[in-house]
Amino acid sequence: MSLRKALIYMAMVVVAFLFVAPLWWAILSSFRPNDAIFRDLFPFTPNALLPEPFSLDAYVAIFQRGFGSIIANTLLVAGLTTALGLVVNALAGYAFALFEFPGKSAVLGVVVVSFMLPFEAIAMPLYSVVSQLGWIDHVAALVVPSVANGLAVFLFYQFFREVPKDYYEAARLEGAGWLRILWSVYVPLSLPTCISAGLMLFIFQWEAFLWPLLAMPAQQFKVIQVGMAAFQDQYTTAWNQLFGAAVITALIPMLLLIPLQRYYVQGLAGSGIKG
Template sequence: MTARTAKPGKVLSFGLKHLAYLLIAFIFVLPLWWAIVSSLRPNGAIFADIFPFTPKALLPTPFTTEAYTGIFERGFGLIIANTMLVAFVTMIAGLIVNGAAGFAFAMFDFKGKKIVLSAIIISFMLPFEAIALPLYTVTQQLGWLDNIAALIVPSIANGLAVFLFYQFFSQVPKDYAEAARLDGVSWLNILLRIYVPLSLPTCISAALLLFIFQWEAFLWPLLTMPSQQFKVIQVGMAAFQQQYQTIWNQLFAVSVITALIPIALLLPLQRYYVQGLAGAGIKG
């Protein structure tokens, strides 16, 4: 009899818990949903059902894809391609540079190692605005203004990515490297054949971090591309807000695409991403 009376209580608790989950999810998803709906409505109809609010505000009626057609006619496809190019080149180069640095800090002892490592860790805690001016000065002296190199090269070395690799490689038993060295294997082959295959979650985490940093960059592309002939996505969004009026449905369409592309990358890889950031790995 006790089991029978307890069962409805468990069902009720389960139902209330998942209802709360759905409510919280709805609150977080609602802004994105409204942006998607607004991007699929005519520009003049976006705010028609907001004041006063009616449920039609959350439905794409009347339905139209003119906003998406309009932004691609205005060259938004090229802006996406530019950003993808910058993000993927930074991501690949960053994995090589930051992975090698993390491996070196984990494997070798050298004078000033703790000081250098501490400086690297502190570097990713600094706001970008604090280093923007000296970085701009160096970029200008190198003649990289209005050059794609100005967007990619300063973003390759990343303190957080170096720390992630260092943290993981430090947890791998050094017996693997010592045994390989006894067999005459070079340090490069040890890194590529032993450590890299073990560090898949960390590689994915670092790659996604580098991609997202570039995808969300606004101030630096604005500074280093004064002519704006090579636009990236965050800077390109500003083009859809004109001086005297805002084309709201196109602005929402751009925002939806800008948000959904990183989400499409993060969702299938979120397990590895979280695992890498949490410092999960092999412990000796």
């Protein structure tokens, strides 16, 4: 191996270490007593990157504080949003791809622009609508506004538009209705898009913080991002519990994303069927 390659590899290792070390330290901190987390950090010693002393007290404590029910709440909200969102967004993408109607281009343009808007821009108008419907402090306030997603609609539209029209016309000649064609022809072909849209809806809901904070002021039904804030009190912070909750919060989406990442990337890349 030449000196130049050796230096390049060493530089890559150093850069990788700089990126991984903070994450590794945060994970290890969740396995330490709270008073030992910053002990070897100022001044820094190699012991800061070792699980010493090892303790599971943080994980025991967070589940004793009800973090298990918070995870279940978030899984319920994210699961309902994903299931309903796949139906609604697939139907919208199907309509845009196959049917012609007045104002189609304008409506599609609004859909495309909608997922570029920051949520903060629509938070208060959305709160006003949800409040008038009487959904404040109700699970519907978390699920229903998140079902329709402009990016998911656009993903389905892009895919369905690339499916050869011969499939649709052949099914129509056989007497199939448009819903039957969607379910029997287009949905089986769109597995990568369904996975991409489903994962996106799930992760958006899993990471939501501002809207659950506004829509659930009583906080009797907490979701995971709001629940993590409970580990920071007015005068003290349970750092090991906070890191433990963060590890669990990151782990659950990873368990979904890692085995499905091939389909996720394929769907987002807009791959389709060429006629």
